[in-house]
Each structure stands twice: as structure tokens, then as C-alpha cells.
Amino acid sequence: MVLTEPGAVRAEPVVPSVPPGPTRRRRPWRNQRSEALWAYLLIAPTGLGLAVFYLWPVLQTAYFSFSEWGPFGGHEWIGLDNYRTLVRDPEALRALGNTTLYTALGLAGIPVAIVFAALLNRRRLRAVSVYRMLFFLPMVTMPVAVAMVWRWLYNGEYGLVNHVLSVVGIDGPHWIAEPATALYALAAVGIWTTLGYNLVIFLAGMQSIPREYYEAASIDGAGPLVQFRRITLPLLSPSIFFVSVLSVIGSLQLFDLVYVIGGSGQSARNNPAYPRIQTVVALFYEKAFSSNDRGYAAAIVMGLLLLIVALTAVQFRLQRRWVHYG
Incomplete structure (x- = not known):
């Protein structure tokens, strides 16, 4: 109502209500698409x-891997013959044994990296970045250059390792030319090469552990060794698992050290210790590029691929059990 005069009332016109029209629906699937x-x-x-x-x-x-190659190219389907030859080949079995032993020795470098990472994680240690760089330097160096340097260091006549041993009255062996020491010498080089990378991973894992845990343990009377065993190692298990997986995969693919230090072709045949350091990848290289048996070489590398997948799956299974029961 609208009042116009005293006592007068004027009715306001009623506007008919219009029903609302259909709202425009959004189509989220367009945005997702x-x-x-x-x-x-x-x-x-x-x-x-x-x-x-x-x-x-x-x-x-x-x-x-299911074919046979001719000397001038071309291949013929032969089914599983290459794999049957692979499981019966004594050279392949020996190369697999050498690779397995080298992998096991490479895993021994993980505790060494953990110890060095714990030492670098101390608060009072100065110039930690310099030590990190020195430890990580072999990781960014060309593998061939590293192998050539260590080949000179391991030389039985004028190598630096034997020279240092002679100072203390020890007659060092021909490290690469003797079957008893050749594989262990290569394993030492492999551990030294990957030490810096593993150390950086472990150091990052240790620095992510809250300091309150160590302070509470100190109040309860726990010493450094007890803290390391009860706090550092359990909380470092994801980093240990990661490094162990990479270490196994990298060790199973060892080739460059064998090729440069152990030799290839005629020099490898003249090395009496070469059968002790021949790895699966080195055998694959010889069959594919020296003997031109590419079908058999493909079977070798496919067998190595299956081995890597199987070992990685086992490691993941063990890690789940460790986390579940730990």
C-alpha cells in the first residue's frame, strides 16, 4: 500500500511472479577432460x-632372444633354444656367480656409508659441505677415467697400492692379474665409487630425524651407540632400503670396470684372472659384438632383466615385512 492523502489508500499493482527459468548446469567433465x-x-x-x-x-x-643371427645379418626364429643353451652354459653360470658375489660385496659398502654419514652428521663438525664434495666427487667422475686410475693403482710392479704396502714390509700381489684378488679389487673400486652417493642419501635421512628423540634419549641415560642403534637405524630404514635397491641393480649391471681394468678381446684372454671377473654384462658384450651371436646375447640380457626384477621384488617384499613387524 502507498499512502497519498490522509485517510486515502491506493492499492499498488500486483506484478505477477515469473517462474525461474532452467538454471544452466555446469559440466565438470569438460574441465576434467x-x-x-x-x-x-x-x-x-x-x-x-x-x-x-x-x-x-x-x-x-x-x-x-628367440632367434638366431647369421654372420652377415638376418635372423631365424628358433624358439627357446637360446635359453636352453643359457642354463647349460658353464661360462654363463660362472659369470652369474661372479656377478652375484660382486653384488654381495657391494652391499657391504652400505654400512660403511652409514658410519661416515653418522660422523658427518655431528653438530660440531666444521666444513661438512667440503667433506660431502670430496666424498661425492668419484660419483660425478667418468667411469672410464676412474677405472684407468685404479688400474694404475693396482699395478703389481709400479702401482701405488703395492708401493704403500712395501713401505710397511708387505709384498703386494698383482691385484687384477691374480684370480684370488681380482674380483675383490673390483668390488673395492665399486664401493669407493658409490660411497659418496650413498653417504649423501644417508646424511639427508639422518638430518630429517627430529632432534627431540635424541634429547629425550639423552635424558633417559642412553649413550651415542644406543641412540644410533635404537633411533637412527630404525628411522633410517627407508633410506637403507632405497640405497640397497639401487646398489643391487647397479652391481648386477657392472661392465665398465671389467672392460677397462680387466681388459677386452685379446687382452682379456691373456689375463689369467679374467674368468674370475667376467660379469653377465661383459659376457653379453662378448657374445654380441665379438662372437656376433646376437640371439644368444639377447637371451643373456633378458635373463639378467628377469633376475633384476625378481631381486627387486624380493627386496620390496622384505621391506614390507620389516615395516610391518618393526
């Missing part, structure tokens, strides 16, 4: 590179 399209476009270059340079060679090698 657009985001998924952009995601696929962004990962397409990396995915294409992985497919061309990794997935396709693996599939091609798997196919070639």
Missing part, C-alpha cells in the same frame, strides 16, 4: 622418448 588433455600433452615428449629409447629396445631384444 581439458585438464587430462593438457596433462597428456605435457608428458607426451617424455613418454615418447621412453617408448622409443627404452620400451621398444626391450621388446625388440625379447624378440631377438
